[in-house]
Amino acid sequence: MLAILKKNKASANREAGTPWRTDFREVQLLPDTKTVRTTFMVSVILFTILGSLILFITFREVTVAGLKKEILAVEVQIASASAPNAAAESNYKLFQSEEAKLKSVQAWAISEFSFPDYLIHLASLMPAGVRANSIEFRGFPQNILVRGSIDGQDAAASETASAFIDRLQNDEKFKKVFSSVVNVNLGRNAAAETLSFELLFTFPKPAAPKK
Amino acid sequence: MFLSSKSKGFVLDQGEQNSVLARVSSFKPPLTIEELQEFSSGDAAALAEAMAALSTRKSGNFLFAKCAISPAQGFIRRATLDPKRVKEESYLAEVVSSQFRIDSESNLISALNAQDGLEFDSTKAGSSKDVVFCGMPNSVVKQTQSDLLEKGIYPESLELSSMVSLGALIDYLRYSGSQKPTLVLELGASNTQSYIVSAKGIDAVRPISVGLEAMVPVVQKELGLKDEDSARKLFFSNTFDFTGMGSSLCKRLLKELQSSMGFYEVQTGQSISQLVCTVLPEKLNWLEVVIASQLGVSVLKPEVKPWLNSRNIFLAPSMEALTLDVRKFAVLGLMMEFSTKSNDASDS
Numbered sequence: 001m002l003a004i005l006k007k008n009k010a011s012a013n014r015e016a017g018t019p020w021r022t023d024f025r026e027v028q029l030l031p032d033t034k035t036v037r038t039t040f041m042v043s044v045i046l047f048t049i050l051g052s053l054i055l056f057i058t059f060r061e062v063t064v065a066g067l068k069k070e071i072l073a074v075e076v077q078i079a080s081a082s083a084p085n086a087a088a089e090s091n092y093k094l095f096q097s098e099e100a101k102l103k104s105v106q107a108w109a110i111s112e113f114s115f116p117d118y119l120i121h122l123a124s125l126m127p128a129g130v131r132a133n134s135i136e137f138r139g140f141p142q143n144i145l146v147r148g149s150i151d152g153q154d155a156a157a158s159e160t161a162s163a164f165i166d167r168l169q170n171d172e173k174f175k176k177v178f179s180s181v182v183n184v185n186l187g188r189n190a191a192a193e194t195l196s197f198e199l200l201f202t203f204p205k206p207a208a209p210k211k
Numbered sequence: 212m213f214l215s216s217k218s219k220g221f222v223l224d225q226g227e228q229n230s231v232l233a234r235v236s237s238f239k240p241p242l243t244i245e246e247l248q249e250f251s252s253g254d255a256a257a258l259a260e261a262m263a264a265l266s267t268r269k270s271g272n273f274l275f276a277k278c279a280i281s282p283a284q285g286f287i288r289r290a291t292l293d294p295k296r297v298k299e300e301s302y303l304a305e306v307v308s309s310q311f312r313i314d315s316e317s318n319l320i321s322a323l324n325a326q327d328g329l330e331f332d333s334t335k336a337g338s339s340k341d342v343v344f345c346g347m348p349n350s351v352v353k354q355t356q357s358d359l360l361e362k363g364i365y366p367e368s369l370e371l372s373s374m375v376s377l378g379a380l381i382d383y384l385r386y387s388g389s390q391k392p393t394l395v396l397e398l399g400a401s402n403t404q405s406y407i408v409s410a411k412g413i414d415a416v417r418p419i420s421v422g423l424e425a426m427v428p429v430v431q432k433e434l435g436l437k438d439e440d441s442a443r444k445l446f447f448s449n450t451f452d453f454t455g456m457g458s459s460l461c462k463r464l465l466k467e468l469q470s471s472m473g474f475y476e477v478q479t480g481q482s483i484s485q486l487v488c489t490v491l492p493e494k495l496n497w498l499e500v501v502i503a504s505q506l507g508v509s510v511l512k513p514e515v516k517p518w519l520n521s522r523n524i525f526l527a528p529s530m531e532a533l534t535l536d537v538r539k540f541a542v543l544g545l546m547m548e549f550s551t552k553s554n555d556a557s558d559s
Contacts, residue, residue: 018548018549019323019327019328019329019378019549019550019551020323020328020374020375020377020378020381020544020549021328021368021370021374021375021378021549022321022323022330022345022346022370022371022374023368023369023370024319024321024346024347024352024369024370024371025352025356025366025368025369026349026352026353026356029353029356029357030356030360030365030366031360031365033273033275033365
């Protein structure tokens, strides 16, 4: 048979790309001399890869199972701790409000403000003809409302009122204690022939309690 | 390395008369010829001895060798194909059958381009119309493989010794830059193969049915011997100088060769100026000179070592003294990877 017509035959002109060379062997009649076949090597490599993959997946599954157990345990712990936690939260809110009050009282206690001193100083600043009818202390750190009257209803009385208010607002002692001194109401009392006024002494807002 | 190929190999050329076994550092160049032993073909003991000397293989292990053989039924023929019919499926079988009377069913045949030596491919555009058919009977391949395995040799390849030898000679002509057509003779016992090759490939192939045995009756007659056996012994022993009767001995062969040469020269317009005998018993070396002088051509004496070096084939220091002549071209060709270039003299 012509070797050139038997392209599929292993023996036919194996060195076809080499000039003047023709291999006439009948390869299928030759013994298999490879100690380790390539197919065997390929199988070994594939089985090694498969084994490694199985080991990796098994290890990962075991790890996942362990993590699931831990999650369950933690969930049980969370469920058992939720009631005490809610109580602790409400207690904490209560504590925060109480703390605010305590801090307010503490601020009051340690502040430089003294009500008797306030009254004496206010009296010392009052010009003649000015009277304080009532002094309402609305609690620290809110404010103090002073209601009073000034004799007369004329321009002199108005000037006296303005001067008095200016004096209060520019007083150094009051500046230290109050954030503002404002005249919130000014009116005429025809029967008594006086000018009535209402002065609001406002304390500065306390700093927000730290959380 | 675990999957690496065998690093060292062997090359075995089983010629008609002599065989050569060589150990090489690698099957492909660059390689070094480490050992080489020559012995008579058919001498199984000498082959076993050479194998034992050259290899350290364990018993039961094969010796892996590139092999070339010269079976009596092996053939190399050259044909010019009809370009109109090359694509016909049965055309090549028809050519070998009708022109050479070779049965394409019982033989393993390869077709090579006569110019570049590559496998003939009819489907390739511009493929050569000059083709060299070479091959041998399937039964010879099977028997040879079986014999080699029995001797502990695993054939890495199995080639025709003559084809490899011609390939090597063409490669040498290309290396040397020679443009001369060269007459190549394989003087066998019963017939002679003649080839005309050049750097451009195989130009002519002609089997001549005159061999060395045909010279024995002439020796008997010329020397007046009683029987042919005595004449044969005398002829092949090289104990007598036959140079004087050379022309008488080769008369029939010379006639055939002159006819071939004349035909070639008329056809191509080129004259053959050199000759080489690739197959010839060592004791009959004088025949080569006689034939050359009778034909009026010179004997080609190739400078083998520089050529081998240019092909990345080197001799081990212990092999430097080795005589490398054209008779070893088959074994050297097995080590080479021939180029397809038509002239690579400049490479050297």
